[in-house]
Amino acid sequence: MAKLVRRTLALVAHDLKKDEMVEFARTHRTILARFNLVATGTTGGRVLAACPELSLTPLKSGPLGGDQQIGALIAEGQxxxxxxxVDPLSPLPHDVDVKALTRLALVYDIPMALNASTAHMIVGQLVD
Known part of the structure; x- marks a missing residue:
């Protein structure tokens, strides 16, 4: 009999979008609880504070390599x-992070949400 493996979702939010990510996690905590979660440091800490029951592993903060850690996990199929x-109004230094992660999500053909509206739609599909 094959062992069921829980799939993993990654959560990342720019500074001005962290509250939105926390609210998204609160709203969908029942669905997200079915998955292993990884997140960049601050985002993960804030989500865990709001939803301590989630199986979430915080990685490094984005500027300290957390985005690259998530990128590596995507490339490894994990x-x-x-x-x-994404905060589209943030200064350009974030642009590199956005491009790197979105490129990997596209290359490895995984679902990707860059805003709350799309995230709600994807989560709605996970229920089916």
Whole structure:
């Protein structure tokens, strides 16, 4: 009999989108509880504070390599969906992070949400 493996989702949010990510996690905590979660440091800490029952592993903070850690997990086939709440009005240094993670999600053909509206739609599909 094959062992069921829980799929993994990644959560990332720019500074001005962290509250939105926390609210997304609160709203969908029952569905997210079916998955292993990884997140960049601050985002993961905030989500865990709001939803301590989730199986979430915080990685390094984005600027300290957390985005690259998630990218490596995507490339290794260990992340099956990316929820990256991007602040389109933030300074350009974040642009490199957005491009790197979105490129990997596209290359490895995993679902990706860059805003809350898309994230809600993807989570709705996970229920089916």
């Amino acid at each position: 992340v099956h969906g990316l929820f990256f709440f």
